[in-house]
Amino acid sequence: MPEPHRPGDRSAAQRQADHAGLARLSETLVPALVSKLNASGLGELEVREGEWRIRLRRPAGSVAGGRRAERPRLGVHVPGHVPTQAAGAAATLAATLAAPSGNPAGPDASPRREAATSPAVGIFRPGAGVGTRVRAGDRIAIVDLLGIPQDVVAPIDGIVVDVLAQGGDAVEYGEEVAVVEAVPEMRAAGDDDPADREA
Amino acid sequence: MVSRILIANRGEIALRVLRACRTLGIEAVVAYSEADRASLPAMLADEAICIGPADARRSYLSAPAIISAALVTGCDAIHPGYGFLSEDDAFADAVRAHGLTFIGPPANVLERFASKEETRRLLAAHGLPTIPGSGLLLDEAQALEDAERVGYPVLVKPSAGGGGKGMRMVRSPRELAAVLPICRSEAKAGFGDDSLYLERWLEDNRHVEVQVAVDRFGHGVHLWERDCSVQRRHQKILEESPSPAMTPAGRLELAERAIKAVVAAGYENVGTLEFLVDNDGNAYFIEINCRIQVEHPLTEVLTGIDLVATQIRIASGEPLGFNQEDVPQRGHAIEFRINAEDPAHEFRPGAGTIERLNIPGGPGVRFDSHAYTGYEVPPYYDSLLGKLIVWGPTRETAIARGRAALNELVVEGVVTNAAIHRALLSSQPFLDGKFTTNLLDRVGAAAFLAGAERAG
Numbered sequence: 001m002p003e004p005h006r007p008g009d010r011s012a013a014q015r016q017a018d019h020a021g022l023a024r025l026s027e028t029l030v031p032a033l034v035s036k037l038n039a040s041g042l043g044e045l046e047v048r049e050g051e052w053r054i055r056l057r058r059p060a061g062s063v064a065g066g067r068r069a070e071r072p073r074l075g076v077h078v079p080g081h082v083p084t085q086a087a088g089a090a091a092t093l094a095a096t097l098a099a100p101s102g103n104p105a106g107p108d109a110s111p112r113r114e115a116a117t118s119p120a121v122g123i124f125r126p127g128a129g130v131g132t133r134v135r136a137g138d139r140i141a142i143v144d145l146l147g148i149p150q151d152v153v154a155p156i157d158g159i160v161v162d163v164l165a166q167g168g169d170a171v172e173y174g175e176e177v178a179v180v181e182a183v184p185e186m187r188a189a190g191d192d193d194p195a196d197r198e199a
Numbered sequence: 200m201v202s203r204i205l206i207a208n209r210g211e212i213a214l215r216v217l218r219a220c221r222t223l224g225i226e227a228v229v230a231y232s233e234a235d236r237a238s239l240p241a242m243l244a245d246e247a248i249c250i251g252p253a254d255a256r257r258s259y260l261s262a263p264a265i266i267s268a269a270l271v272t273g274c275d276a277i278h279p280g281y282g283f284l285s286e287d288d289a290f291a292d293a294v295r296a297h298g299l300t301f302i303g304p305p306a307n308v309l310e311r312f313a314s315k316e317e318t319r320r321l322l323a324a325h326g327l328p329t330i331p332g333s334g335l336l337l338d339e340a341q342a343l344e345d346a347e348r349v350g351y352p353v354l355v356k357p358s359a360g361g362g363g364k365g366m367r368m369v370r371s372p373r374e375l376a377a378v379l380p381i382c383r384s385e386a387k388a389g390f391g392d393d394s395l396y397l398e399r400w401l402e403d404n405r406h407v408e409v410q411v412a413v414d415r416f417g418h419g420v421h422l423w424e425r426d427c428s429v430q431r432r433h434q435k436i437l438e439e440s441p442s443p444a445m446t447p448a449g450r451l452e453l454a455e456r457a458i459k460a461v462v463a464a465g466y467e468n469v470g471t472l473e474f475l476v477d478n479d480g481n482a483y484f485i486e487i488n489c490r491i492q493v494e495h496p497l498t499e500v501l502t503g504i505d506l507v508a509t510q511i512r513i514a515s516g517e518p519l520g521f522n523q524e525d526v527p528q529r530g531h532a533i534e535f536r537i538n539a540e541d542p543a544h545e546f547r548p549g550a551g552t553i554e555r556l557n558i559p560g561g562p563g564v565r566f567d568s569h570a571y572t573g574y575e576v577p578p579y580y581d582s583l584l585g586k587l588i589v590w591g592p593t594r595e596t597a598i599a600r601g602r603a604a605l606n607e608l609v610v611e612g613v614v615t616n617a618a619i620h621r622a623l624l625s626s627q628p629f630l631d632g633k634f635t636t637n638l639l640d641r642v643g644a645a646a647f648l649a650g651a652e653r654a655g
Contacts (some may be wrong), residue, residue: 033646121230121250121268145267146297172249173264174233 050162054084111184114155115164115176120145124165124177127152133183143171158182200515201276201300205230206240207250207270208280209259211342211382211569211585212491213240216278219507228272230265232258233576239569253579259283262290266297266531269281276300276514278507282581285490292531302514304468304489311465315358316396322472325460327484330475333397339379343372345397352400360390361488363433368400398485403635404475405444407482410498412469412509414519419466421458422498422506423528424450429623430470431546431639437623438494439533440501443594443632444476453482461487465484469510475636493586496567497532500590531594533601538582539570541614542644545597550578559604563590563597576613585616594632596623619644622651 118124120143128140134154141152141163152161162179165171203226205621206216213229217240220227229244234253241247248268251258256266260283269277277294279285279302288309291301298361304311312318316335323329333345335358346353346369355378357365365386367378379395389391405428413419426442427435441450474482495506504526513519540546553574558566568585570576576584589604591597602624605617623629626647628638639647 121248121264121271123271146263146270148263172268173251173258174249 012079016192057109103185111158112156112182113161113179114182116152116155116178116180118142118143118150118152118165118171118173118177120150121172122150122170124167124169124171125149126163126165126167127138128160128178130155130160130163134158134180140180143164143177152177156180200517201225201234201302201511203228203272203274204276204278204302204511205265205274205346206244206278206280207259207268207279208263208283208285209235209238209240209569210583211567212280212493213238214243214569215567216280216507216521217244219505219511221438222505223508223511225511227266228258228274230268232579234579235549236311239571239574246272247267253577255283255580256299262287265290266293266299269294269299270297274299276302276439276511277438278302278404278511279490281490281492286313286488300514302510304466308465308467309489312489314394315356316394318487319484321464322460322484322487325463326456327460327472328482330483330485331399336379336395336397338377342375342395343380343398346372346375349397349399350446351530353377354398354403355395356398356401357382357386357390357392358394358396359392360386361486363430364389366433366536374598390616401475401477401483404428404477405442405634405638406435406473406636407442407445407453407476408471408473408488408492409454410471410495410506411458411461411466412506412513412519413458413462413466414513415516416466416518417462419458419462420519420521420523420526421454422432422502422504422526423454425494425497427494428634428636429629429639430636431644433636435494435536437533437535437620438497439531439594440497441528442476443532445480449482457484464500468513493536493583494534494588496565496588500563500565500588501528501530502526503529530592531597532588532590533597535587535589535601535605535620536583537585537587537608537610537614537620538616539576539584539613540582540616542619542648546644548567548578548582548615549614550576551613552576553610556611557607557609557611559576559587559607560608561600561603564588564604565590570610583612584610587620598630618648622648625651625654 122143122145125142125144127142128134134140136154136156138154139151140154141162142149143152158180159182160178165177171177201526204220205228206213207230208232217227217229219650220396226245228248229239229240230248230250231238232251232253233249235241236249250264250268251261262284265277277299284290285303286309286627287412288306288356291309292306294301295306315341319329331349333349336342336345346548352368352370355369365382368381369375369378378423382395383393405426407424407426409424411419412422415444423440424438425438426444427438429437453474461470461472468493469486471492472487473485475485476482491507491510499506539550540548553570553572553576556570556572566585587604587608588599589597591600605621608617
């Protein structure tokens with residue numbers, strides 16, 4: 001198995017750039033985009049700038065006849081940060097932070113985090129709650145695909161630190177629905193060695 | 200009328216359906232694969248939802264993913280476009296079973312016309328002439344026996360699907376025995392059904408098809424014909440309408456017979472009956488396409504009727520709303536399929552990023568395309584980048600406008616087949632209206648291009 005990227009892969013300068021970028025996003029770009037999305041009939045808006053990717057999406061169903069006038073949901077993808085609450089000008093925004101390159105990495109101190117993604121388009125049913133210890137491959141939630149449960153599996157050994165979707169939410173294929181944080185002592189126990197698993 | 204449609208397709212046809220929804224005041228949700236996240240239809244839709252990975256079997260061909268996407272986004276209908284699940288009766292039935300409207304013929308109609316071999320018999324019984332052929336081939340021995348009876352050369356055809364996959368023309372028993380397993384495996388891979396049948400091969404034939412529209416109440420009209428004789432290995436490259444191979448009386452008779460037969464056979468919604476026309480102008484029915492076709496804009500520009508909107512209205516249970524006398528055939532139209540493929544290298548499909556794009560315009564010019572500057576053409580799907588449709592009051596004007604438009608078209612970063620279209624517009628057989636389905640293959644595309652360059 002290839003060695004996963006470690007936090008040390010990113011330089012201090014890169015991390016500083018991330019912080020500066022995040023500050024700029026939440027202060028200027030995000031409110032502007034939110035108002036643009038609200039003004040338009042669009043369901044989703046994505047902006048790319050360098051390594052940054054910002055996607056705003058209305059919750060599924062909110063466009064349909066305005067049955068649910070929910071605020072747009074914002075996913076700001078930044079390497080290696082935990083989800084935080086960011087107050088936009090017009091909406092309460094949940095900023096989900098993850099690496100655009102797919103390899104989560106973060107500041108020196110914080111352990112590795114990886115998002116569990118939805119295996120199908122369907123309705124999200126939560127399973128393992130925040131704080132649950134999981135092993136890579138464990139089922140941590142379910143996506144209901146026409147009544148057939150599809151497993152959301154933990155991407156790494158660790159602890160569920162965030163569940164990004166709520167029960168009953170419509171989720172699309174590949175959508176990040178939970179975050180698992182690696183626990184160093186679990187790795188130390190040799191769980192990462194495939195040979196041990198065979199035994 | 201349905202109020203919110205999930206578009207379960209990609210590329211230019213997804214955009215075309217989106218446009219029809221917009222003009223009808225219907226909301227449109229685009230279902231896309233991971234490879235199409237940055238596609239124009241996904242970006243322009245009222246809502247877009249990722250249904251699976253690039254592999255079409257897990258996205259555009261996954262009935263559960265598509266139906267689930269429609270349900271969770273609050274849609275009440277699904278438009279399948281063309282290809283993928285568009286003619287799959289089991290899919291149409293599943294869509295209905297989930298309380299959704301399938302934009303196309305109802306499942307029982309699709310089922311009735313699913314087998315090409317059975318459809319030939321059904322429509323022959325309702326008065327359409329058919330090419331001598333066989334029933335479904337059981338094994339090699341029977342295929343050889345049937346081929347003797349039909350008479351060589353014969354065309355081996357899959358009973359399901361279309362687009363030239365699994366089709367081979369053979370001139371001898373030995374060739375037939377050699378291609379049978381190939382055709383079977385291609386048909387199995389392409390359409391999930393390996394049943395084959397034989398048709399007598401007509402040398403120098405033309406491919407002419409009649410567009411029809413029939414509502415739920417059995418009221419149907421034909422929308423005249425399209426000529427799709429410019430083909431390469433059974434793939435259409437350029438289409439035009441009216442057919443230069445038919446007389447006004449001949450095309451009227453063919454169109455009238457076609458609509459009469461399909462109404463009698465219980466067809467519903469928009470569809471196309473394909474015919475081969477021989478040198479003497481005799482037309483033989485070969486198959487029916489129970490969906491919108493790539494070349495449908497030709498009919499739209501000649502008749503002024505929006506065929507996708509018509510599909511949606513009929514599927515919603517509305518009456519057709521017009522009669523045969525309301526369907527004119529004004530002027531002449533030509534469609535050029537602009538594919539991301541290299542005519543200089545055996546039409547090898549290409550992928551890459553479109554660095555620069557200039558879309559032609561002017562009177563009588565329509566360009567249906569999902570391409571934009573910066574668009575990354577994914578390597579996973581068919582190579583159709585767009586369709587250039589030109590209209591003129593006469594065939595000559597349409598050809599002149601076609602030349603001008605092709606010269607305006609600029610696509611950089613991805614190789615296209617535009618050169619073959621320029622060559623066609625300077626080829627004598629095309630200018631004379633005498634192109635046949637086998638001409639390009641017989642001459643060879645490379646030789647054809649070189650010949651046009653010398654002539655030009």
